[in-house]
Amino acid sequence: MEGENLPPASSSGVSSASTASSAVNASRNIRPRLTPGWRFGVYFIAFAGLLWLNVWAYLGRFDYYVLGIIMMMGINTILATSLNLINGFAGQFAIGHAGFMAIGAYTAALLTMHARVSFALALVLGGLAAGAVGLFIGIPTLRLRGDYLAIATLGLGEIIRVIIVNLPITGGAFGLSGILPYTTFFWVEGAVILTLVVLSNFIRSSHGRALLAVREDEFAAEAVGVPTTYYKVLAFVMGSFFAGVAGGLFAHYLLFIDPSQFGIIRSIDILIMVVLGGLGSLSGSVVAAIVLTALPEYLRGFAEYRMVAYSALLILIMLVRPAGLFGRVEIWELLNRGRPCSRPGAGPGAGPGPGPGPGSTGPGPEPRTKAESGMKPGLEPAGRQEVTG
Amino acid sequence: MAVQPEPPLLEVESLTMAFGGLVAVSQFNLRLERGELVALIGPNGAGKTTVFNCLTGVYTPTAGSIRLRGRNIVGWPPHRVARAGVARTFQNIRLFRDLEVLDNVRIAAHLRQQATLAEAILRLPRFRREERRLAAEAYELLELVGLSHRAHQLAKTLPYGEQRRLEIARALATHPVLLLLDEPAAGMNPQETDTLTGLIDLIRDRFGLTILLIEHDMRLVMRIAPRILVLDYGQTIAEGSPEQIRTDPRVIQAYLGEEAVG
Ligand SMILES: Nc1ncnc2c1ncn2[C@@H]1O[C@H](COP(=O)(O)OP(=O)(O)OP(=O)(O)O)[C@@H](O)[C@H]1O
Ligand SMILES: [Mg+2]
Numbered sequence: 001m002e003g004e005n006l007p008p009a010s011s012s013g014v015s016s017a018s019t020a021s022s023a024v025n026a027s028r029n030i031r032p033r034l035t036p037g038w039r040f041g042v043y044f045i046a047f048a049g050l051l052w053l054n055v056w057a058y059l060g061r062f063d064y065y066v067l068g069i070i071m072m073m074g075i076n077t078i079l080a081t082s083l084n085l086i087n088g089f090a091g092q093f094a095i096g097h098a099g100f101m102a103i104g105a106y107t108a109a110l111l112t113m114h115a116r117v118s119f120a121l122a123l124v125l126g127g128l129a130a131g132a133v134g135l136f137i138g139i140p141t142l143r144l145r146g147d148y149l150a151i152a153t154l155g156l157g158e159i160i161r162v163i164i165v166n167l168p169i170t171g172g173a174f175g176l177s178g179i180l181p182y183t184t185f186f187w188v189e190g191a192v193i194l195t196l197v198v199l200s201n202f203i204r205s206s207h208g209r210a211l212l213a214v215r216e217d218e219f220a221a222e223a224v225g226v227p228t229t230y231y232k233v234l235a236f237v238m239g240s241f242f243a244g245v246a247g248g249l250f251a252h253y254l255l256f257i258d259p260s261q262f263g264i265i266r267s268i269d270i271l272i273m274v275v276l277g278g279l280g281s282l283s284g285s286v287v288a289a290i291v292l293t294a295l296p297e298y299l300r301g302f303a304e305y306r307m308v309a310y311s312a313l314l315i316l317i318m319l320v321r322p323a324g325l326f327g328r329v330e331i332w333e334l335l336n337r338g339r340p341c342s343r344p345g346a347g348p349g350a351g352p353g354p355g356p357g358p359g360s361t362g363p364g365p366e367p368r369t370k371a372e373s374g375m376k377p378g379l380e381p382a383g384r385q386e387v388t389g
Numbered sequence: 390m391a392v393q394p395e396p397p398l399l400e401v402e403s404l405t406m407a408f409g410g411l412v413a414v415s416q417f418n419l420r421l422e423r424g425e426l427v428a429l430i431g432p433n434g435a436g437k438t439t440v441f442n443c444l445t446g447v448y449t450p451t452a453g454s455i456r457l458r459g460r461n462i463v464g465w466p467p468h469r470v471a472r473a474g475v476a477r478t479f480q481n482i483r484l485f486r487d488l489e490v491l492d493n494v495r496i497a498a499h500l501r502q503q504a505t506l507a508e509a510i511l512r513l514p515r516f517r518r519e520e521r522r523l524a525a526e527a528y529e530l531l532e533l534v535g536l537s538h539r540a541h542q543l544a545k546t547l548p549y550g551e552q553r554r555l556e557i558a559r560a561l562a563t564h565p566v567l568l569l570l571d572e573p574a575a576g577m578n579p580q581e582t583d584t585l586t587g588l589i590d591l592i593r594d595r596f597g598l599t600i601l602l603i604e605h606d607m608r609l610v611m612r613i614a615p616r617i618l619v620l621d622y623g624q625t626i627a628e629g630s631p632e633q634i635r636t637d638p639r640v641i642q643a644y645l646g647e648e649a650v651g
Contacts, residue, residue: 198510205509205516206499206523209488213496216485223445223479224563225471225500234506328487 057185067185069297071253074188075246076289078195080273081282082242085199087271088279088328089208090235091215092142096153097243097270099160100130102262104244105251106170109179112252114169119182123191123248130244131237138236143229149236157267161259175258176251183253191249195242200282202238211235215280265307272310276317280328288325396459398423398599399444399567404453406439406623413439415623417453419601421567426593426600428614430607430634432643435620437603438480441569444601445477446470457567472500476565478556480572480603486545490536493544493555494527497562530558533595534588550581554588561592567599568592574606582609589613611635619643 053070056062062070079097086094108126111117117125137156141148164170171177202208213221214228221228251257273292277284296306317324397420404417414436421427429437442448444455446467455463462470476497485493502523504516531537534554539547547555553573560568570589574582586609592598604610610617611631619627619634621643627634634640 201510201512202506205506206495206502206504206520207506207509209492209496210499212488212492213485213499216487217483219447219467220479220483220485221496222447222467223471223477223483224497224559225468226496227466227468 053185054189062185068253069294071183071185071188071249073290073293074192075249075253076270076273076293077192077286078242078246078249079270080277080285080289081195081199082239082246083270084274084277084279084282084285085202085211085242086235086239087274088281088285089203089215090211090232092232092236093147093150094153094236094239095150095271096155096157096267097239098262098264098266099153099157100134100240100243101247101250101266102157102160102164102259103130103133104247105257105262106164106176106247107244108248109176109251109257110169112180112182113178119180119187119252123245126248127241127244130247131241134237134240135233138233138240142232142236154264157262157264161263164259171258173259175256177256179251179255179257181252181255183249183251188249188253191245195245196282196286199238199242203282207231207234268307268310272314275314275324278324278326278328281324281326281330283330284324284326395423396456397421398425398458399601400454400456401444402454402456404440404443404455405451406436406443406448407451412623414443414450414620417620417623417625419618421599421601423566423599424593424597425616426589426602426614428602428604428610428617429620430604430610430617431620431626434622436623437620438571439623440620441477441571441601441603444470444569445475468500471563471565474564474566475569476560476563476567477569478553478560478571478573480575482549482552482556484544484552484555484559487543489541490531490544490547490555491524491527491540494530494558494562495523497559498523498526500563527562530561531555533561533592534558535584550577550584553577554585557588557592561596564596565598567601570600570602570604572603572605574604574609582606585609586613 057067057070079101083094083097086092104123104126106126107129108119108122111122111125112119133156137152138149141152165173203211210221210226210231211234213224213226214231218228247262254261269292273288274285276292277286277288299306299309302309321327399419399421401417401419404414404419405412406414417436417440419427429440431437439448443450446462446465446469449464453463454461457470457473457475460473462473462475465473485496488496502519504513504519508516528537528540531540534557536547536551536555536558539551539555544552544555553576557570557573573589574585577585589600589602590613593600602610602614615630617627617629617631617634618625619637619640621639626639626643627637629637
């Protein structure tokens with residue numbers, strides 16, 4: 001069995017844990033579906049909550065501060081879910097999401113300020129600008145295996161900062177002020193819904209499954225005809241696009257932007273939302289974005305310790321639930337009577353459900369977590385790349 | 390129009406693959422007619438898997454040509470080779486372990502998908518139709534390999550033998566003309582091997598497949614392969630019917646030598 005000439009799959013080896021008893025456990029291994037009662041409950045609560053939010057926002061009942069937090073929750077939701085597309089679903093480790101946000105923010109702001117472009121168009125153009133830069137970076141780096149993308153995206157943030165500081169039109173390091181206050185609750189809400197619909201429809205299609213295949217095993221994906229580079233670039237460009245849109249919303253909400261707002265700290269903030277929520281779980285990203293936007297506001301007094309707290313939180317999560325809060329599972333899958341045990345990869349000891357019988361799969365022998373698979377695509381430069389150049 | 394003689398399905402000429410100083414495959418020739426089943430055997434490290442990797446575009450050969458239905462596919466990336474009709478299984482099972490069994494197969498049907506990304510995002514009729522069709526096809530293939538009851542399990546939870554069959558179903562979902570099986574019976578007990586033998590016969594009939602099979606299980610090879618090729622240290626040392634191979638002194642030497650060494 002040794003001597004296969006390919007680098008090991010991201011999780012190598014054959015599940016030795018699978019035995020005859022897995023037939024017994026077959027029913028448990030089936031992916032949970034939300035029971036009708038639960039589904040109704042979840043939809044009802046979500047719908048009622050949204051309705052309330054909308055009515056309140058419409059009537060102007062939120063005070064300015066609270067409304068601001070709600071809008072930031074939405075903007076962060078877009079940022080986190082779009083980064084999750086790259087890191088969680090496509091399994092490519094990008095870390096400079098704030099850079100793309102900056103491109104969208106400056107592009108959209110300058111367009112509405114100086115070119116009298118409508119807000120909607122400015123948001124789209126901001127997204128397209130970010131997507132174009134994503135394409136430019138993605139094509140060379142994503143063809144290679146390994147962590148080149150992480151390095152490139154990290155460098156990108158710095159490059160963008162330098163460009164912004166030196167361009168005459170951006171206000172340089174002093175920042176850009178006088179941006180028009182276009183961003184409202186409803187703009188954010190619309191953008192969030194659009195983002196979620198696009199991303200989840202993408203993921204739940206054969207194109208999205210191709211993306212998952214790339215994450216799982218690039219060689220196997222290629223072998224069944226998936227053009228892996230194409231899909232990696234596609235995910236990266238789409239993620240960049242939505243980050244750009246989020247940047248445009250951000251600029252027209254804050255009305256003043258400067259390069260320091262799009263630094264490494266913000267990139268890490270977004271990354272933490274993705275990791276906490278679970279790489280590969282859109283709903284996890286939404287929840288994490290909401291919680292991690294609200295939390296610092298409640299903990300204002302500890303602002304200086306935020307990064308310390310985040311680091312501690314991250315370490316804790318890594319220890320307790322390495323796959324993130326929700327693993328790669330969507331929330332409604334967890335809601336099924338608290339029995340997420342069907343997906344052993346979701347997290348070690350996932351769920352209090354009836355423990356899998358002896359010798360069954362349970363939390364696999366090496367519960368490959370989303371986090372690991374996201375951070376380490378685990379593939380060495382392939383022979384083909386070297387040979388064909 | 391003059392009737393052209395149909396080129397062989399696969400024609401490999403003087404295929405050589407060197408890794409630095411190590412020549413893993415040397416001057417390998419192979420001609421496969423449509424519908425043939427040929428076995429590739431040889432001791433460990435003989436270069437069998439390397440041949441597969443060259444055929445599927447994972448490696449670009451150092452020298453030689455590979456023609457699939459007359460077209461030279463050397464230098465094509467693997468996904469393009471797959472789209473041209475070459476599917477494979479892996480010696481070390483490489484499933485999409487954390488995805489459902491059904492999705493493992495559906496992903497492989499991806500290359501026949503017509504609906505664009507925009508259609509998928511907008512959930513347009515053609516996309517929905519296609520999704521239904523691909524899912525139905527995938528179920529059918531799972532049924533064929535006896536795994537339909539596992540459809541919604543994660544691939545990694547399957548027992549070993551079933552994982553191997555799932556790999557075959559996944560390969561079939563690409564609608565190949567040429568199927569490359571790399572030690573499909575490895576690690577199987579005799580009963581599982583029998584099931585597998587039946588399955589290989591079945592899919593060959595059903596899909597009119599041409600199959601190139603690497604296998605160490607001689608019983609299996611002798612039973613289903615009318616023609617056998619033997620590799621040793623990258624060289625083709627024998628080619629012929631099971632009877633010829635069984636009695637070929639060089640083959641016996643190669644295998645005995647291996648046993649003597651360990
Ligand atoms: N990418 C590579 N780089 C260097 N050497 C390689 C590479 N791939 C294969 N080899 C070498 O080529 C030789 C043939 O390997 P190959 O895997 O093709 O053998 P095999 O016939 O499939 O053996 P087995 O029966 O053990 O699977 C071996 O010596 C192997 O170490
Ligand atoms: Mg081999």
